[in-house]
Amino acid sequence: MNGFFSQHYAAQKSAARRLSSSPLNTLLSLIVIGIVLALPAAGWVMLDNLQGFAGNLPGVQQISLFMMVDTGEKEAAEIGSRLREANPGKWWFVARDDALKHLTETEGMGDVVAGLTKNPLPDAFVVEPGDSRPEVLERLAETFRSWPAVAHVQLDSAWSRRLDLFLRIGRLAVSLLAVLLAGALVAVTFNTIRLQILAQAAEIEVSRLIGATDAFIHRPFQYFGVLHGALGGLFALLLVAGIGRILAAPIGELFALYGSGFIPSGPSPSQAGAIVGIGAALGWLGARISVAIHFRG
Amino acid sequence: MISVSAVTKRYPQGLEALKDVSFEIEDGEMAFITGHSGAGKSTVFRLLAAIERPTSGSIVVDGQNLAALRRGAIPYLRRKLGLIFQDQKLLFDRNVLDNVLLPLSIVGLPAREAVRRARAALDKVGLLERERVQPIALSGGEQQRLAIARAVVNRPSLLLADEPTANLDSESASQILDIFRSFHQVGVTLVIATHDAQWMARFSSRVLRLERGRLIGDNT
């Protein structure tokens, strides 16, 4: 067991030595890997932020039920009891007088309201469904429309639908990009390892002649791939965090314009771990393939 | 320890490098393999080290038939041998000490113990003061002694050397010989391929003589 650990330790040291023995090469390939990983990682973090923003946007997931104008308390009570029974989430009643008062207080509307001889607004209910998936909202709105004395059901889901669709397209695009760039990263590592193997030809030959197993010879290259990928991931993380810092303030302002208190954030600790981990895993894969091909037979 | 019987070796495009060669070498023996250039000395060396396989016949080293050895078992056989190559195969990208440490890292010896043993091996060949030097800065004789230190650092019971005194002046050659003799005295089995007949005479050792792939002499 002691031998096992010291062999792995030796392989790690040897991998680190190979990385640091050609600093310029290492730096250049880390920049390539860093940028390659940073693109999908930045997209991922951005989508995450947008999702948080969407979840925080007031009014997006509201359904308004407007009563017919000439209905009274009896009909309103009926709808109230139906809502209680359906229990779609949070809901409340907005009396027509309250609605008018609210309108009066709205900037620029005071004069318009003052000119009215009678209140043209209907009683209304506002529902904030617990489940805000677009198809659920759609189904609820359909149900409400079928209820008596309901004149109009307004579903503010057009926005939510668009955003949801946008997020779905974004996620798909980022995934495709990630797959492509993962392939690029594997290829870069593959080639780096190929050059390493060529450069180490003498050491490999001698090691074999004096009793090295295949595992002993392959191991440093695999550690090299992992280390290379992980460092590239770390570099990508720095890039994403840096971009995030630069963009956080203006995006925060934009979100605020939409009434969202959501504060954009850079990569979370688990995202950071994933970026470095994925870099390491892809580096390992590139090294595995390179070793398998170059030591064939 | 070594039993070669009816071995023929034919290289892919070449003619037969060895033809029906048989001999045995006992534990603790010191044997020379000699012959003109192209006689097949290096071929015997490579067969005994499992670098090549015989075309026919059998070779038993340390109880294992090399003709039928699994590929995966070869590294473990090699670790029991000390090999000194005709072209030395030193690594010029690392210093003297690191060259000697390589076989120890292959067997997974912990670093402290490995350094201790590598220094002991360098001391035995008189290179301890030069452990930090790059091999390129060593003389031919010193490089050969470094190759010996690397071969013996794992304390093999069988040492195989291919032309260990090639291109050395007689003083360097006799230094190498003295080192071999000291291994012989502690019971190591040695098989030394050389065309350098002059210094074989100084040992009353066994000499296997090859000529164009055939064993033509075996005198003890």
Ligand SMILES: Nc1ncnc2c1ncn2[C@@H]1O[C@H](COP(=O)(O)OP(=O)(O)OP(=O)(O)O)[C@@H](O)[C@H]1O
């Ligand atoms: N890899 C090879 N492929 C084809 N032929 C080879 C190969 N190695 C050696 N030979 C041939 O086998 C014969 C024996 O070669 P070997 O190297 O064993 O001779 P040697 O006795 O060591 O010679 P030297 O004293 O010059 O080192 C020679 O004719 C050589 O050309």
Ligand SMILES: [Mg+2]
């Ligand atoms: Mg030879």
